[in-house]
Amino acid sequence: xxxxxxxxxxxxxxxxxxxxxxxxxxxxxxxxxxxxxxxxxxxxxxxxxxxxxxxxxxxxxxxxxxxxxxxxxxxxxxxxxxxxxxxxxxxxxxxxxxxxxxxxxxxxxxxxxxxxxxxxxxxxxxxxxxxxxxxxxxxxxxxxxxxxxxxxxxxxxxxxxxxxxxxxxxxxxxxxxxxxxxxxxxxxxxxxxxxxxxxxxxxxxxxxxxxxxxxxxxxxxxxxxxxxxxxxxxxxxxxxxxx
Amino acid sequence: xxxxxxxxxxxxxxxxxxxxxxxxxxxxxxxxxxxxxxxxxxxxxxxxxxxxxxxxxxxxxxxxxxxxxxxxxxxxxxxxxxxxxxxxxxxxxxxxxxxxxxxxxxxxxxxxxxxxxxxxxxxxxxxxxxxxxxxxxxxxxxxxxxxxxxxxxxxxxxxxxxxxxxxxxxxxxxxxxxxxxxxxxxxxxxxxxxxxxxxxxxxxxxxxxxxxxxxxxxxxxxxxxxxxxxxxxxxxxxxxxxxxxxxxxxxxxxxxxxxxxxxxxxxxxxxxxxxxxxxxxxxxxxxxxxxxxxxxxxxxxxxxxxxxxxxxxxxxxxxxxxxxxxxxxxxxxxxxxxxxxxxxxxxxxxxxxxxxxxxxxxxxxxxxxxxxxxxxxxxxxxxxxxxxxxxxxxxxxxxxxxxxxxxxxxxxxxxxxxxxxxxxxxxxxxxxxxxxxxxxxxxxxxxxxxxxxxxxxxxxxxxxxxxxxxx
Numbered sequence: 001x002x003x004x005x006x007x008x009x010x011x012x013x014x015x016x017x018x019x020x021x022x023x024x025x026x027x028x029x030x031x032x033x034x035x036x037x038x039x040x041x042x043x044x045x046x047x048x049x050x051x052x053x054x055x056x057x058x059x060x061x062x063x064x065x066x067x068x069x070x071x072x073x074x075x076x077x078x079x080x081x082x083x084x085x086x087x088x089x090x091x092x093x094x095x096x097x098x099x100x101x102x103x104x105x106x107x108x109x110x111x112x113x114x115x116x117x118x119x120x121x122x123x124x125x126x127x128x129x130x131x132x133x134x135x136x137x138x139x140x141x142x143x144x145x146x147x148x149x150x151x152x153x154x155x156x157x158x159x160x161x162x163x164x165x166x167x168x169x170x171x172x173x174x175x176x177x178x179x180x181x182x183x184x185x186x187x188x189x190x191x192x193x194x195x196x197x198x199x200x201x202x203x204x205x206x207x208x209x210x211x212x213x214x215x216x217x218x219x220x221x222x223x224x225x226x227x228x229x230x231x232x233x234x235x236x237x238x239x240x241x242x243x
Numbered sequence: 244x245x246x247x248x249x250x251x252x253x254x255x256x257x258x259x260x261x262x263x264x265x266x267x268x269x270x271x272x273x274x275x276x277x278x279x280x281x282x283x284x285x286x287x288x289x290x291x292x293x294x295x296x297x298x299x300x301x302x303x304x305x306x307x308x309x310x311x312x313x314x315x316x317x318x319x320x321x322x323x324x325x326x327x328x329x330x331x332x333x334x335x336x337x338x339x340x341x342x343x344x345x346x347x348x349x350x351x352x353x354x355x356x357x358x359x360x361x362x363x364x365x366x367x368x369x370x371x372x373x374x375x376x377x378x379x380x381x382x383x384x385x386x387x388x389x390x391x392x393x394x395x396x397x398x399x400x401x402x403x404x405x406x407x408x409x410x411x412x413x414x415x416x417x418x419x420x421x422x423x424x425x426x427x428x429x430x431x432x433x434x435x436x437x438x439x440x441x442x443x444x445x446x447x448x449x450x451x452x453x454x455x456x457x458x459x460x461x462x463x464x465x466x467x468x469x470x471x472x473x474x475x476x477x478x479x480x481x482x483x484x485x486x487x488x489x490x491x492x493x494x495x496x497x498x499x500x501x502x503x504x505x506x507x508x509x510x511x512x513x514x515x516x517x518x519x520x521x522x523x524x525x526x527x528x529x530x531x532x533x534x535x536x537x538x539x540x541x542x543x544x545x546x547x548x549x550x551x552x553x554x555x556x557x558x559x560x561x562x563x564x565x566x567x568x569x570x571x572x573x574x575x576x577x578x579x580x581x582x583x584x585x586x587x588x589x590x591x592x593x594x595x596x597x598x599x600x601x602x603x604x605x606x607x608x609x610x611x612x613x614x615x616x617x618x619x620x621x622x623x624x625x626x627x628x629x630x631x632x633x634x635x636x637x638x639x640x641x642x643x644x645x646x647x648x649x650x651x652x653x654x655x656x657x658x659x660x661x662x663x664x665x666x667x668x669x670x671x672x673x674x675x676x677x678x679x680x681x682x683x684x685x686x687x688x689x690x691x692x693x694x695x696x697x698x699x700x701x702x703x704x705x706x707x708x709x710x711x712x713x714x
Contacts, residue, residue: 007701013663015694020701036705041659047646049606051628051638055650062654138607171565175605180686182603184257187690188569189605218691 002033003114004070006063008080009042010210015231019210022237023076023111029239030119039066043083049176053090060087064100072118073108076233077209078140084108085144110140111233112208116149122156127240129159132230133202135193135216137209138171150208150232157235163200167192174215190219197227208232245332245363246592248392249576253599260570266394266402270571273401277562280507288499297500298617300493301553304485305544311454311487312535318457324519324531328484332362335536339364339446339479340371342532346477348373348443352435354461354468355379356448357396357556358483358536360578361591364446375446376438378467380431384408387415394572396579397505397558402571435467445471445528449482450555451497452533455490458518459533462501464511472517473526480517481534484541485552491516497555500615504557539591547626551586553616558583560610560620566603575600582610582620589627594635601627 005027007020024034044059064087067073075081085108087101115121134154140146154162173179173189180186193216197205205220205227207213217229249256260266304311316326329335343351351373353359365375377386381400385391388411393399400408405422412418412430420426450462459480461468472478488494502508521527543552561567561581572580577588577597585600601624604610610620632638638646652659684693 009659009663012701017701017704021704024705036702038702039656041653041656042649044650044653047649047653049625049628050642050646051625051630051632052643052646052650053629053633055646055653058650059653062656066656138605138609142608142612169609171605171607171609173565173605175607178602178605182257182566182605183686183690184254184261185566185569185603186605188261189565190690214694215691218687218693221692222690 001031001072001119002035002070003027003072003074004035004037004067006040006043006067006073006075006080006084006108007036008075008077008210010214011076012040015210015214019076019231019233022231022233023074026111026115026124026233026236027074030115030121030124032119035070037066037070041066043080045080045083046176048083048086048090057090060090060101061097063087064097064104067108068100068104071107072114073104074111074114075108076111076231077211078110078113078137078144078146079209079211081108081110081113082139082143110144110146110149110208112149112153113144113146115236116152122152124153124156124236126156126236126238127158128204128235128238130204131161131163131200131202132204132206132235133163133165133197133200134168134232135165135172135197135205135207135212136168137207137212138169140208141169153232153236154206157238158240160235163202166196166199172212172216174211176211179215186215190215191223194219194223194225198225203228204235205229206232206235244360244366244390244392244578246361246577246579246588247596248578249573250596251576253574253576253603256574256576257570257603260574263402263571265404265407266571267569269402269404271568273398274562274568277507281503281559281562282507284503284507284509288503293496293500294615294617297496297615298553300488300496301555301616302550304487304489304493305549305552308485308487308544311489312484315452315454315457315487316533316535318455319519319531319533320457322457322518322520322531324457324533326533326535328535328537330537332536332538335362335481335534335538336364336367338532338534339481340367342477342479342530343368343373343444344371346443346530348477350438350442351375351444351446352438352442352471352475353377353379353382353445354447354463354471355382355399356446356481357393357578358448359446359481360393361483362481362536362538364481373444376435376442378435378439378471379463380428380465380467383431383435384411387411392573393578394580395558395561396556396581396583402573439470439474442475444477444479445475446479446481447471449480449486449533450501451494452482452487453489453491453494453516454487456518458516460494460498461513461515461517462498462505462511463513463515464506464508466513469513469515472515472528476528477530477532478517478528479532479534481536484535484537486555497616501555501557504555504559504613504615543590548586548590548623550618551583551590551623553618554583554587555616557615559613559615560618563609563613564604565607565609566605570603575603582624583618586618586620586623586627594631594637598631598635598637601625601631
């Protein structure tokens with residue numbers, strides 16, 4: 001099965017390359033042929049959510065051109081997948097682009113959703129000894145409707161002792177530009193989240209959205225907590241013997 | 244009071260909210276309790292199907308609002324009631340003042356009503372020498388406490404704990420007993436009884452008007468609304484023009500949703516239906532007035548914001564909002580706080596005093612999920628942001644240029660790559676030890692450390708790997 005990887009701008013430019021690498025390696029282990037269209041940029045969500053819809057449309061049209069020939073588009077971020085699904089609405093004034101946007105939206109999947117729902121796999125053969133908790137990202141859960149897939153995959157990770165996060169559905173306070181525009185509020189939200197993570201006593205905090213992980217992880221580190229932050233792709237790529 | 248409750252700059256209000264630990268613990272405790280009860284009370288329903296149905300009812304009603312309002316008005320008039328359509332809050336207040344004057348009323352007793360707060364009715368009545376007594380417990384507490392504004396649309400004194408309430412009672416009314424809620428309630432009841440007996444006019448809000456029968460329905464828990472509508476000879480009900488249902492059948496559905504969403508009860512203690520002619524033996528007041536308030540609502544009809552008028556004022560969005568949880572209701576500067584307030588306030592009052600509100604959301608969509616009539620609240624907040632940028636000219640200049648640059652770069656990959664690389668010095672300039680950055684990164688890194696190992700490049704790994712495979 002051929003899939004095009006949409007790594008997202010955070011995965012591409014800011015976050016350590018291990019997230020992209022793990023995504024590629026996990027998909028390949030499951031029999032996919034992974035392509036990385038090098039023209040990819042950003043889904044446009046920062047502009048869209050800030051109200052700059054004309055600028056967001058430029059990003060949208062470019063991403064449609066870049067990905068529309070792929071049979072499947074897979075991204076290690078629920079929030080960016082949601083933005084792809086927003087394109088038809090964003091481009092509704094232009095029927096031709098709207099149609100192209102609809103086609104792209106229909107074949108775009110968040111990584112865990114793709115593995116469970118399309119590939120039909122729940123056990124990827126991963127192994128991570130230790131205790132972990134999981135942050136359910138808002139957009140992935142509420143807007144993309146993906147709640148079960150990451151849980152099913154994590155349940156099959158060998159050696160992983162899972163602790164549910166208190167108030168798991170509460171936002172971590174990232175919200176894109178919200179994190180800087182509404183900094184004092186964002187600070188309270190992320191501090192609550194870090195406290196809840198700590199309360200679980202878990203060694204690892206796992207998530208499926210780089211924005212949230214950068215926010216929570218960055219705050220964990222700043223507050224000098226010991227919890228290690230992992231993207232779910234990195235967890236699924238831990239195979240026995242690979243460490 | 245009007246919609247705006249505070250003139251201080253937004254971030255000053257937010258800071259005050261965040262620093263108020265009493266308020267925050269009261270708010271988070273209440274949110275948790277209400278959410279828990281809501282979950283229990285909705286568990287035996289196919290909640291999503293009920294939400295769909297409720298949305299349909301509200302959409303249908305708004306599409307035919309002129310028809311149902313006319314039908315309602317005719318049915319009120321046919322039973323001897325008086326209907327007044329007020330386009331503005333001034334018109335509404337003038338009418339209410341005229342009724343009160345005609346009745347030579349010295350005292351008005353009131354049930355809880357957000358729309359009367361919105362139009363500043365209490366002040367208007369005091370201007371004509373009529374005292375106004377709030378009889379809803381929460382509102383009464385706030386009135387006693389030097390007119391502290393409501394911080395929640397269902398539980399107006401949510402920001403106060405029982406000790407603070409005890410202190411207010413002591414200071415204002417010489418209360419000497421404990422902060423036990425039952426004792427506090429008993430005291431309020433005794434204090435209010437005389438007001439009920441003295442008031443010449445009773446004023447209520449309106450949860451839903453029922454078009455087919457010209458009735459007003461009230462959904463309450465304390466019994467005070469029944470006293471307000473049965474003791475005084477004259478009753479005035481004030482309603483927002485969108486608060487109407489076609490028949491009792493739709494009322495049934497929406498009351499089901501309202502009680503569960505607002506307070507997690509299957510039914511509140513009192514669901515009251517009042518019509519001007521209650522029939523023989525009824526306790527209907529002699530004079531029955533309905534004031535239907537527009538105050539900017541008709542301007543929302545037919546726009547992309549129309550769904551905001553679906554609101555049934557249950558506060559479910561407020562009860563799940565993580566922003567509200569930390570800053571409380573007063574920080575919004577509006578009698579309508581939380582997500583629905585951030586949508587509604589700028590629609591009713593414009594952006595000048597409220598342009599930060601649409602940004603006071605992380606767009607987590609918990610509000611949209613919680614709304615029993617499916618208002619896409621977080622999407623409406625984005626629409627506001629768009630209008631602030633495109634129509635109001637309120638986006639800040641730096642951001643505008645940054646977004647233009649973003650749009651251009653995001654559609655020109657080589658430029659985007661360059662941008663990403665040139666961002667590296669910025670990110671690279673972040674102190675490895677502290678992870679604190681200069682310039683545009685400063686606000687982000689003032690709270691958070693950037694990921695370690697940043698700058699190791701996925702693209703070159705992927706490219707080299709392919710090369711390795713083909714050789």
